[in-house]
Amino acid sequence: MGSDDRAGTAHDDSAERPTMATVAEAAGVSPMTVSYTFNQPARVARATRQLVLETAHRLGYGGPNPTARALRRGRNDAIAVVLGEPLAYAFDDGQATRFLAGVADVCTERGLGIVLLPMQNDGHDRRRILDAAVDGYVIWTTSDEAPALEAVVASGLPHAIHGGPATSTGTLVTIDNQAAATAVGLEAVHDAKQPAVLSFPIEVERRPQVLRGPAIEEASFPVARHRLLGYRAACERAGLSWQDVVVATVPANTPTAAADAADDLLSGDFRPDAILAMSDTLAIEVVRAAAARSMSIPTDLRITGWDDTPEADTYGLTTVRQDLRMQGAACAHALLGDPPGVEVVTWSVIVRRTTRPRP
Amino acid sequence: MGSDDRAGTAHDDSAERPTMATVAEAAGVSPMTVSYTFNQPARVARATRQLVLETAHRLGYGGPNPTARALRRGRNDAIAVVLGEPLAYAFDDGQATRFLAGVADVCTERGLGIVLLPMQNDGHDRRRILDAAVDGYVIWTTSDEAPALEAVVASGLPHAIHGGPATSTGTLVTIDNQAAATAVGLEAVHDAKQPAVLSFPIEVERRPQVLRGPAIEEASFPVARHRLLGYRAACERAGLSWQDVVVATVPANTPTAAADAADDLLSGDFRPDAILAMSDTLAIEVVRAAAARSMSIPTDLRITGWDDTPEADTYGLTTVRQDLRMQGAACAHALLGDPPGVEVVTWSVIVRRTTRPRP
């Protein structure tokens, strides 16, 4: 590295971190005056303020201790976002990051911190939640039995849940996944014989699996469950039996996981002529895998996605349009007690070239 | 939403949130016994523990208040990650998310929360930093004069900075960007006549610009500056004058911004025969833009990237290999006082098909 990059004189651990009292004493004023200087400067005489600020600076006092202030005020000015998956996955998951961006929009605007709480499903999740110094929780799509949910409810703090499951005390923000799945699914299956589904995990271990006509009611994740119910309805309405539908699940909504699953689906004995994917990320890897096999879309294979990302347009993907960023913002608002406003989240189906027009 | 979506019991907003003292009184024990029950259960008689837990549950006490505990313990069990950009950008930035994942690895392992602090460059940044209840800061690549840096130093808390700039009290984690830029740059410019650079922002406004032979020393971001210095060295070593090199900057390291910039570079009067990009994300958009123009790579155009992402391999990109996730973890460790271990961050150049072999 260049010589303009010098760091690392030692850290002085011996110096006590100064407190308000230290500064007050050094400046010859009361602690209250120091507090006012930092919190309501207008209330303090110009000269006093100056003196306090100088003393603070001289002593290396950086301002009121946020923890003490939070305790006294009974408010942390921060909210937690509970992610039901390792953070590394969440950051690779376009849906999750768009949702997070929406939460962040509100937090930035209101000057709130965002605390990310990764869940591990390892028994410490409850602690992780209850130990966070926050004023409320936003929960990103999780499973029905997640201990995290119980902990959030136990905290007694306000919370908003995206996708599901609902709690009795929180706000649920979601589109009607089942209805949307039926609608988009029909675009692909109306002229198909062997549909398959590329699904989010349906059990908490998040293992990748390939199942035939799985029992949907047992799926642990409400979002996946509702979409599967919708897809099933679409298949049945097209005169197809759910028993014959193959469902492949990915461990995470990332391109890498999607590519593997797409490969599995297209290489197996089962030769699907329609694939209903629960995200554009997944669907696009199907498009690619199909292209690699010189399959013609939509003739040989119909594909639907979910989210209507910019890439969906690039790939001509028939998909469900929803605004996850807005839903993230809606969760934050709900939790902060703002007027609901967006209780009902809208969605629509965007029909493009990866499916054939319905009669 | 389906009626299968119920959880939790009613929330009584009228009830005061119980404290340890409340529980202690109700259970007929001292507050310390309640504290021990939650923090060192082994120290409490089984029967007493049982009683306390039951009482707590009955009263809806969710456990020790994290803020009070943090104040008393002098520790927050959370660290902040300071992002020099809006969160929405950071989440779209593969480098940033890989780095964050590394920080998250360590935090997850150690049970620490991650507080995301987006900077706005709006004068409140100092406050945002100093108001966070955390035990230290990890700073993601920022500019030399960022007020955030001053605030972090003023906090007196330990901090680790990725990329730069260094502070006197923090740890710097970075590869030798200048040396790496020279090395990878040479792969592309050794047989080129008109190189161009696709760069990260060089001024804090992050405006997209196209400059010819810019004054590198004035670039505000150390990472971009060092890489530009390295690229310049490569050009000069190849007998080319920096004055003739066009540098285009992107507002953010995202595919969208990259596509725009790649377009600008390839559509302008200046016809580059080599493009040195500061990330694989940027480089790949150049490859695509070149393909769309039927340019032949590496014959018509040599391209280098940075990071050696999986996509770099897919696209046959000559690039710099570095492990940002590990660097994120190194920052977290440094800040937590763990033995350094990774002071020196390694890098290497991976030569693939987007450049021509050097003689």
Place this chain on the structure above:
DNA sequence: CTGTTAGCGCTTTCAT
């Protein structure tokens, strides 16, 4: 095994 004491650093409330 359980309890007492004494604050952590700050700010609300109420004086002056």
Place this chain on the structure above:
DNA sequence: ATGAAAGCGCTAACAG
């Protein structure tokens, strides 16, 4: 415009 008192909810340190 400044200050004194009180205590937010908890736990380290030290009894017993």
